[in-house]
Amino acid sequence: MAFPFASAAMDTVTESKMAIAMALQGCIGVLHANCPPQEQVKLVQRVKGYENGFISNPAVMSPTCTVADLDDLKAERNISGVPITEDGSIGSKLVGLCTKRDLDLVDERHEPLSEHMTPVDDLILGREGCSLEEAQEIIKVSKKGYLPIVDAEGNLCALTTRTDLLKTRDFPHSTKDPLTGKLRVAAAVGAGPDDRDRIAMLVEAGVDVLVIDERNGDTTEQIDQVRHIKAKYPKVDVIGGNVVTRSQALALLDAGVDAVRVGMGAGSVSTTQQVRAVGRAQISAVYHVSKLARAYGVPVIADGGIMNTGCGIKALGMGASVLMMGSLLAGTEEAPGEYFYQQGMRLKHYHALTSVESQQNARARDAAMAAAKGTSGVSGVVVDRGSLHRFVPYMAQSVRHGFQDMGVKSLADLHAEVYEGTIRFEVRSPSAQKEGGVHDLHSYSRKLYA
Structure with a gap:
């Protein structure tokens, strides 16, 4: 303290x-x-x-979940985006990321997230074992809001966000x-x-x-x-x-x-x-x-x-x-x-x-x-x-x-x-x-x- x-x-x-x-x-x-x-x-x-710095148990969804499902999760967990994995769980292969920017203009809320998510090939990723400072530097340079952390096989291990970086800056003590x-x-x-x-x-x-x-x-x-x-x-x-x-x-x-x-x-x-x-x-x-x-x-x-x-x-x-x-x-x-x-x-x-x-x-x-x-x-x-x-x-x-x-x-x-x-x-x-x-x-x- x-x-x-x-x-x-x-x-x-x-x-x-x-x-x-x-x-x-x-x-x-x-x-x-x-x-x-x-x-x-x-x-x-x-x-x-x-x-959290590194969020070890982030909210995760599968590609078959709907936009409405994500709306409910956002309201419940007060979050703005989630990683998308093959089976909707941490430790599964990362296939994309769905954020507010992906869904702002979507009118049909019953469409699957797979149709609107940013695919994994277009994401900036951090590797398992990187430090919090290294992860924050990647976010700073890439100008991205989210940094999923994956292992050598591409399985999701954790998540860190630009919001966490700002909190660390604004509240140093x-x-x-x-x-x-x-x-x-x-x-x-x-x-x-x-x-x-x-x-x-x-x-x-x-x-x-x-x-x-x-x-x-x-x-x-x-x-x-x-x-x-x-x-x-x-x-x-x-x-x-x-x-x-x-x-x-x-x-x-x-x-x-x-x-x-x-x-x-x-x-x-x-x-x-x-x-x-x-x-x-x-x-x-x-x-x-x-x-x-x-x-x-x-x-x-x-x-x-x-x-x-x-x-x-x-x-x-x-x-x-x-x-x-x-x-x-x-x-x-x-x-x-x-x-x-x-x-x-x-x-x-x-x-x-x-x-x-x-x-x-x-x-x-x-x-x-x-x-x-x-x-x-x-x-x-x-x-x-x-x-x-x-x-x-x-x-x-x-x-x-x-x-x-x-x-x-x-x-x-x-x-x-x-x-x-x-x-x-x-x-x-x-x-x-x-x-x-x-x-x-x-x-x-x-x-x-x-």
């Missing part, structure tokens, strides 16, 4: 559109689990299929697998054994990180789940939590988690500390858990309480390696849900997964059980923040300036200087806090980014 930001696993924050945008911006999105496993798998597949070029994505799962089928399906779909999404991470169920995942899927990273004390984090660290989420009742829509009288000030929790996790070489994620860039910089300074954000991202265009207007303001709905609204959602898993447990969250609205592609660069630049003002070059340097005592925190009085904000003005406008 180029930037230490993650979107929260909430149904009003992260679905495939948000996860794709976060990955393109060099961050990562955590897909919520407030849906059936099959639907969550589809969200993972949309992210993994968005930017994107979070993706260096070998496949696919965007990285995380997904939330539960701690119980009944979630193991969901876990297996997500791993098969290609998920990179599993986040055990529980309010209290210090349970026997979660420890068993961590051990199960690490034993069965050692290549998949596991994030445990949530915790707020060293003793809570210790069992997770000993179980082998790859990261720990910190936060209990610190989120803007959480009422945990009011309803259950359990929680901790987020900055204290991050500091103490990070100090322990540092000895294990495990990063900490500050989950909740990130009200603005200043809060984020404080959390990073206290030892966090990643900021997980909910309300800050819920108002962006990429968040699920539609905008609505209220008193002249453009807004979006935002609610906690433990709120009544979320538990009554028809897609909610174990809705009856969740309702019986009671609620510890509220539902509200957030102001429109525009596109994530403008908001994340603003966040990243603010963090850079904060680091610059502290005189540190990187997050690792910041953590080292904090633990060495070179950088220290001071408690500010109410007067100092007032002095540090905007003051002594009749009025002012607050526009944080263009």
